[in-house]
Amino acid sequence: MTNEDLKKAIEKLKDRKIEIEYISKIGEGAWHNVYKMKCHTEEDLVLRIRKKKAYGQFQVFKEIDLITEYESSKVYYKQANQCSFNICPSFFDYYIDESLVFTVESYMGEGKTLPTLSHSQAFSIGKKLGETFKFMQDINPDIKGFGDIIWSGNQLEGEVQQAANDFWQADNDYYLSILNSLSTSDLTFNRDKVGDMIFNLIENRRKKQQKIALVNQDVTPENIILNLDKVSLIDPFPKLDFDLKYAGYFVFCYKFLLPAYSNTTRYQKHAYDQYSKKLSRIADGFINGYILNNENLYKRIVDEYILWTLLEAYEHFEILNENEVDSKTLQQMGDKKMIKSRLLLCLKELENNSLDYGCSLTKTNLSENH
Ligand SMILES: Nc1ncnc2c1ncn2[C@@H]1O[C@H](COP(=O)(O)OP(=O)(O)OP(=O)(O)O)[C@@H](O)[C@H]1O
Ligand SMILES: [Mg+2]
CATH class of the missing domain: 3.30.200.20 (Phosphorylase Kinase; domain 1)
Structure with missing residues (x-):
């Protein structure tokens, strides 16, 4: 520039x-x-x-x-x-x-920074976002189709146009296929426990098809103006995808991804690992606002969190199998050593979840005064 x-x-x-x-x-x-x-x-x-x-x-x-x-x-x-x-x-x-x-x-204002945000303010901001995301996912998107959004010349549409049920079955099948790739690799993790957990989860998930919604794939704090009376969202990266899957993504981002990526060139300046408790409170508030006491939704968001962990593990595994890491990946994810250690972190998280199936997402965190 x-x-x-x-x-x-x-x-x-x-x-x-x-x-x-x-x-x-x-x-x-x-x-x-x-x-x-x-x-x-x-x-x-x-x-x-x-x-x-x-x-x-x-x-x-x-x-x-x-x-x-x-x-x-x-x-x-x-x-x-x-x-x-x-x-x-x-x-x-x-x-x-x-x-x-x-x-x-x-212009949407300046907003507070993470260091100046209290835990209860973090919770309220998350709650407001959870309520808005739920509301937004409940309405039918103006854009037709599924997947990445493309400009057809005179309008936006989803990259693929098929029956929603086909996408849903393909989505579930994909998790099983990547589980298979990880289980048949030489990685060390408790494949039986993780495998059983994912099989059960997918079996139940298939029966409850999620709604296609306009979702946002970039919900990092840089794109949220942390204002207490008026939280704002900027710079979205929209897509047409399943609603609860992306509610789970928000939670996964704030509870796992941001701290786990804070050693990379792209994210180190934000030092998210130092604020992991606050980020986690934003996620707790988000769940509270999103589920509105609906216990079923809580369980389903936990399932989506687990599936994002599996996807993340697989993405890391695939990059490690390539000869070289390209420059963008290097800045966003780190070198092979960092990628390997984050892969191990993902596998640990999957194992922990398979043990108590409640992970860091215990329900007691979901109240305002925790
Ligand atoms: N509408 C707005 N109101 C207030 N501040 C804004 C606005 N848009 C951008 N900013 C500020 O500028 C920063 C960078 O903006 P933005 O996220 O749009 O850049 P970008 O290069 O598109 O980001 P990314 O790296 O996420 O793709 C934001 O984190 C925010 O602080
Ligand atoms: Mg941005």
Whole structure:
């Protein structure tokens, strides 16, 4: 990103009748440099200028991918706002040209940082998110189909269009196939106990087909503005997939993934391992808000947590089987040594769950005053 890009973006905004009074840089993710703008509009806005280089590599310009990404954010924001008033930016627009790509959206405030958040505040934020996710997953998505979302030329659709039941059976079969790959490998873990647990779980899971919903695959704290009165969600990575599976993903992310990845280049600056208890309270609050005393849902979220652990173990196992780790994976997951030790952590977590089948997700954590 150069100052030239910023200047050009400001010019383009002028063409769109957005006059800037004041602009300052407020953040940076892997893909965008982010600026806050005071304008002649009612609300403050955010300008996100796309970087030309991400994860150390120049990005090839693919218009269709950019339209897909930004149109899906727009749809996600709209659907989330229908469920919880202004939880996401109410304004969102984008500009795509080979030489410059940017988005403009409502500024959602600064929010608290993890170190300044108390455990009970972490719980309330999680609860609010759990309630919103449940609400959002209960409505039918405007986009048809299943899987990754793609721009067909004039609308968004799911990558695959088949009967929902086919996806459901394939999803369940996939877990059994990766269990088989791990069990027949030379990895050391209690394959009988883990195997029995997964077989039982999948047998029950098949009978209760989940609903296809618009879900978010990027729920990390960087994409959540931790405001107590008004928690906000930004920068989603939407997909059409099963509802409880992704409720389980949120829990898995906050209870397992974030601390487990805090040794990588991508995540080390956040030091998530130092805040694992707080992250865990966000997950407890999330479950509380999502299940609303429905014990059945609690058990089903625990099952999804276990299945995400299995998927994570398998992903690590596959990367270890490759000759080389590519540069993006190196930054996001670490070198082979780190990947091996995280794989062992996943297997341990699976074994622990097979012992008491309640893992770190004990129900006593789910109350506000724990
Ligand atoms: N609408 C907004 N309101 C307030 N702050 C924002 C907004 N959008 C972005 N930010 C700030 O800028 C940071 C980076 O923004 P964003 O997540 O959009 O970048 P990115 O490069 O797309 O991220 P990623 O690395 O997750 O793909 C956020 O963590 C947040 O602090
Ligand atoms: Mg982000």
